[in-house]
Amino acid sequence: MKIIVSVKQVPARDSALRVNDDGSWLDQSDLTYEMNEPDAYALEEALQLKEKLGGEVVVLCAGPQRVQQTIREALAKGADRAIHVEMDEGAYGDALAVGRILANALQPESPDLVLTGLQSDDMGYGQTGVILAELLGYAHATIVMEVEPAGDSVRVKRELEDGWYQNVVLPLPAVLTIQSGIKKLRYATLMGIKKAKAKEIRVISAARVEAGTSIERVYLPQKSKQSQIFSGEPKQAAQQLVEKLRFEARVL
Amino acid sequence: MSVLVVLEQRGGKWNRQSFEALAVGQRMAEAASTNLQAVAMGGSVDALAREAAAYGADKVIALEHPLLNEYTPDGYTAALEQLIRDINPTTVVFPHTYQVRDFGPKLATRLGQPFVSDVVDIRVESGHPVFVRQLFQGKMNADVEGAGAPALLSVQAGAFRAAQAGSSASPIERFEAKIDPGQVRSRPEAPFREGQRSIDLGAAEMIVSVGRGIGEKENLGLVEQLAEALGAELAASRPICDSGWLPMERQVGSSGQTVSPKVYVAVGISGAIQHLVGMKGSKTVVAINKDESAPIFESADYGIVGDLFEVLPALIEEIKKVKA
Numbered sequence A: 001m002k003i004i005v006s007v008k009q010v011p012a013r014d015s016a017l018r019v020n021d022d023g024s025w026l027d028q029s030d031l032t033y034e035m036n037e038p039d040a041y042a043l044e045e046a047l048q049l050k051e052k053l054g055g056e057v058v059v060l061c062a063g064p065q066r067v068q069q070t071i072r073e074a075l076a077k078g079a080d081r082a083i084h085v086e087m088d089e090g091a092y093g094d095a096l097a098v099g100r101i102l103a104n105a106l107q108p109e110s111p112d113l114v115l116t117g118l119q120s121d122d123m124g125y126g127q128t129g130v131i132l133a134e135l136l137g138y139a140h141a142t143i144v145m146e147v148e149p150a151g152d153s154v155r156v157k158r159e160l161e162d163g164w165y166q167n168v169v170l171p172l173p174a175v176l177t178i179q180s181g182i183k184k185l186r187y188a189t190l191m192g193i194k195k196a197k198a199k200e201i202r203v204i205s206a207a208r209v210e211a212g213t214s215i216e217r218v219y220l221p222q223k224s225k226q227s228q229i230f231s232g233e234p235k236q237a238a239q240q241l242v243e244k245l246r247f248e249a250r251v252l
Numbered sequence B: 001m002s003v004l005v006v007l008e009q010r011g012g013k014w015n016r017q018s019f020e021a022l023a024v025g026q027r028m029a030e031a032a033s034t035n036l037q038a039v040a041m042g043g044s045v046d047a048l049a050r051e052a053a054a055y056g057a058d059k060v061i062a063l064e065h066p067l068l069n070e071y072t073p074d075g076y077t078a079a080l081e082q083l084i085r086d087i088n089p090t091t092v093v094f095p096h097t098y099q100v101r102d103f104g105p106k107l108a109t110r111l112g113q114p115f116v117s118d119v120v121d122i123r124v125e126s127g128h129p130v131f132v133r134q135l136f137q138g139k140m141n142a143d144v145e146g147a148g149a150p151a152l153l154s155v156q157a158g159a160f161r162a163a164q165a166g167s168s169a170s171p172i173e174r175f176e177a178k179i180d181p182g183q184v185r186s187r188p189e190a191p192f193r194e195g196q197r198s199i200d201l202g203a204a205e206m207i208v209s210v211g212r213g214i215g216e217k218e219n220l221g222l223v224e225q226l227a228e229a230l231g232a233e234l235a236a237s238r239p240i241c242d243s244g245w246l247p248m249e250r251q252v253g254s255s256g257q258t259v260s261p262k263v264y265v266a267v268g269i270s271g272a273i274q275h276l277v278g279m280k281g282s283k284t285v286v287a288i289n290k291d292e293s294a295p296i297f298e299s300a301d302y303g304i305v306g307d308l309f310e311v312l313p314a315l316i317e318e319i320k321k322v323k324a
């Protein structure tokens, strides 16, 4: 089975986010980066499918030079090779524009299965996998918790709202957007890291596509609720809070 | 020219988020002085369409087809593509539900349009709509422009007040969609729930909820002590349950339980929207987080900015004091 996993590099979860001087995007000077969390689970699922069924796992990642670090990490965990679509720094318009770029790189590979994360931690579109499916003419399922291939189809368990689930059978090739937490993630071994150095990363330049929408401005959200925040010494803050809970909220 | 709102139902019941989307549609239709249409879709939607007709749209469209009885992305996309090409709206508004996440981007791509997902606010500037989306799980906002026509957007749960039913009824019109069984590729099975829930967090008066800020499973004892001191139930954000540190039934959020206690204490939880939707009905929200810009503070009545490993022992001591 040939599986493509799309993996995005995003600012690390605990990054301090600052808006740049003209308010057009983030100040990127002191950001550190990591693999988008659901993508790590998509990769894990792909690696486990390969271990069960044989085949190949190809990593697809679009972004500037820095994303090669994330690609190496995926290769060290066991992916066979990678495609790096080179793009500039910054926000890239919308999910459709990125989807077209990724679809162009994906098309010639003719995979059986494409796994993406269900959502990126930075842009939070929750769209790219579905867009890829439409552009490539593949069936798809979103928010996937379990994947069971059977011949030329795949049965997946989807998460619905409020603790409901649903199994769905799809013909291959298909795109699945993977939810976080579905399997325990592996660590890269020293051997894996060594081997990764010899694995192929094919670099291609992004196709030119026009984005429809543009991000005009980014800014910190305004507080909508009047909150009382205590930020002094822990002991003092705890006293203040307990006092409020007793005499203002009257819950103690 | 019109604004179209795509309502969502499951099993013959309207999803409440539909009426939030409808309210947004109303606002956009008023701003552009066009009329408002709402579509009810499914296998048979007579009763639903009649119910929706009370919510102030100029017209309710009943889009029925046997192949829409069960939701599939192929069926929904095919049907809505035909409707949208037929009525040619300027704007289409969806609720940002899991179902819309599943087919909205597909439909938009089919129409060659971007999909502006999970919108939390809309402004109109010199005649053009500016859509506000959240980035970085709610830590940053972005103004998005240039959505084109039709502009396709989904609105975040709870971001807009829902439209209310009135006394007049809008006319209901049928729309015939052609869907070929061969177009529908996925075969959905019956939805199910896993096991019985042994605790009903929905009935809890006080909840202490723990997030990834707790660092390790071994540290859970500290929040357990806080819960005990308060006489509260213990709950958690998703990653804590994913890791198996607490059972799934203690997860609060869009894919877990919905709670509305008198007091909800969020410890080391960042406040992503999928968590907030599960607890925003709480009467008093307390947040303890070391990051003063964590989105959870926006929903909190009281907050302590600090390291939970220093704050919790002090808080437990104070609570014990006043309870003694």
Ligand SMILES: Cc1cc2nc3c(=O)[nH]c(=O)nc-3n(C[C@H](O)[C@H](O)[C@H](O)COP(=O)(O)OP(=O)(O)OC[C@H]3O[C@@H](n4cnc5c(N)ncnc54)[C@H](O)[C@@H]3O)c2cc1C
Residues within 6 Å of the ligand: A013, A118, A119, A143, B137, B210, B211, B212, B213, B214, B236, B237, B238, B239, B240, B251, B252, B253, B254, B255, B256, B257, B267, B268, B269, B270, B271, B272, B273, B274, B275, B278, B288, B289, B290, B291, B294, B306, B307, B308, B309
């Ligand atoms: C479709 C979908 C469904 C989802 N459903 C749910 C759901 O039902 N429930 C849910 O919770 N999530 C859900 N999520 C995940 C959600 O988006 C967030 O990823 C998740 O809620 C984050 O959990 P967290 O706040 O515990 O972790 P993080 O986002 O990692 O936040 C940890 C917080 O702890 C703080 N912290 C760290 N160390 C300390 C310390 N020493 N002292 C004090 N504070 C500290 C940090 O500042 C940070 O704010 C869903 C996501 C998707 C896409």
Ligand SMILES: Nc1ncnc2c1ncn2[C@@H]1O[C@H](COP(=O)(O)O)[C@@H](O)[C@H]1O
Residues within 6 Å of the ligand: A006, A007, A008, A009, A036, A038, A039, A060, A061, A062, A063, A095, A098, A115, A116, A117, A118, A119, A120, A121, A123, A124, A125, A126, A127, A128, A129
């Ligand atoms: N630049 C990118 N490179 C590789 N994969 C991406 C990229 N952007 C998005 N994706 C994939 O699409 C998923 C959903 O992203 P999004 O639609 O931005 O929420 C992510 O989890 C990734 O798997």
